[in-house]
Amino acid sequence: MNSQAPRYFALIPAAGVGARMAASGPKQYLKIGGKPMLRHAIDAFLFSELIAHTYVVVSADDPIIDSIVPSHGVTVLRCGGATRMESVRNGLAALAPTLRENDWVLVHDAARPGLDEALIEKLITTTGEHPVGGLLALPVVDTVKRSIGGELGTLSTVAREGLWLAQTPQMFRYKLLREALSAARDPNQITDDASAVEALGLSPKLVEGHPRNMKVTLPSDVRIAEMYLATAQPELL
Numbered sequence: 242m243n244s245q246a247p248r249y250f251a252l253i254p255a256a257g258v259g260a261r262m263a264a265s266g267p268k269q270y271l272k273i274g275g276k277p278m279l280r281h282a283i284d285a286f287l288f289s290e291l292i293a294h295t296y297v298v299v300s301a302d303d304p305i306i307d308s309i310v311p312s313h314g315v316t317v318l319r320c321g322g323a324t325r326m327e328s329v330r331n332g333l334a335a336l337a338p339t340l341r342e343n344d345w346v347l348v349h350d351a352a353r354p355g356l357d358e359a360l361i362e363k364l365i366t367t368t369g370e371h372p373v374g375g376l377l378a379l380p381v382v383d384t385v386k387r388s389i390g391g392e393l394g395t396l397s398t399v400a401r402e403g404l405w406l407a408q409t410p411q412m413f414r415y416k417l418l419r420e421a422l423s424a425a426r427d428p429n430q431i432t433d434d435a436s437a438v439e440a441l442g443l444s445p446k447l448v449e450g451h452p453r454n455m456k457v458t459l460p461s462d463v464r465i466a467e468m469y470l471a472t473a474q475p476e477l478l
């Protein structure tokens with residue numbers, strides 16, 4: 242029986258190039274709400290009393306991170322990979338000397354600046370006793386269509402009952418997440434951490450997140466994210 246109190250660590254993959262944002266540089270450093278987008282995620286974990294330490298995975302030659310990372314509570318891992326999954330896998334491998342097998346790791350996109358301590362606490366308190374782990378997500382509220390065969394191809398409607406849009410953080414025990422990502426055969430098929438765990442036949446817990454925790458992917462997302470950030474507290478959690 243492991244008598245050690247659970248520990249919670251944040252891992253922020255921030256080694257992307259932001260191709261869909263088509264900005265002059267990587268989107269994680271775009272100024273949003275008065276500071277670089279990545280800093281919002283870092284600060285959410287720094288302000289949370291539940292998070293023991295935060296790790297940020299960046300590209301080996303990232304020239305910006307050292308100028309924006311705070312002096313405490315955060316460690317930079319210069320081991321970003323070609324995909325998000327590989328960046329997370331490399332970051333976890335770098336933490337082998339530091340983390341215990343049953344430590345919880347909350348993997349959160351640098352591209353989601355709307356995370357706050359309340360959502361972190363909600364995920365941890367809801368998932369902390371779950372045998373597999375869990376993730377923030379939003380239930381689908383629109384009708385979902387599937388387009389087959391390009392512009393004039395057929396269109397079908399996908400039943401939306403039970404459909405959720407995954408957010409992050411996605412929270413798993415260190416050993417399980419490393420095993421799941423190591424077992425992944427095609428890194429391009431694993432677009433979030435939960436899908437690697439599901440590929441082991443396990444079912445993570447879905448925890449309702451919040452639209453403010455949106456992923457900033459396209460240029461049109463920037464103003465929406467800034468609107469949420471200008472709202473001190475989410476209206477609903």
Ligand SMILES: Nc1ccn([C@@H]2O[C@H](COP(=O)(O)OP(=O)(O)OP(=O)(O)O)[C@@H](O)[C@H]2O)c(=O)n1
Pocket residue numbers: 253254255256257258259260261262268269298321322323324325326328329349350351352353456457458
């Ligand atoms: N090789 C990669 C690719 C992505 N990410 C990170 O994974 C998160 C989600 O990825 P995404 O929103 O797709 O960011 P980008 O890959 O930068 O965007 P794009 O796909 O438009 O290039 C981001 O915080 C991004 O920095 C990463 O650490 N390493």
Ligand SMILES: C[C@](O)(CO)[C@H](O)COP(=O)(O)O
Pocket residue numbers: 325350406407408409432433434456458
């Ligand atoms: C992890 C994620 O944010 C969950 O929705 C999403 O899969 C990231 O996708 P991206 O293409 O790497 O932005």
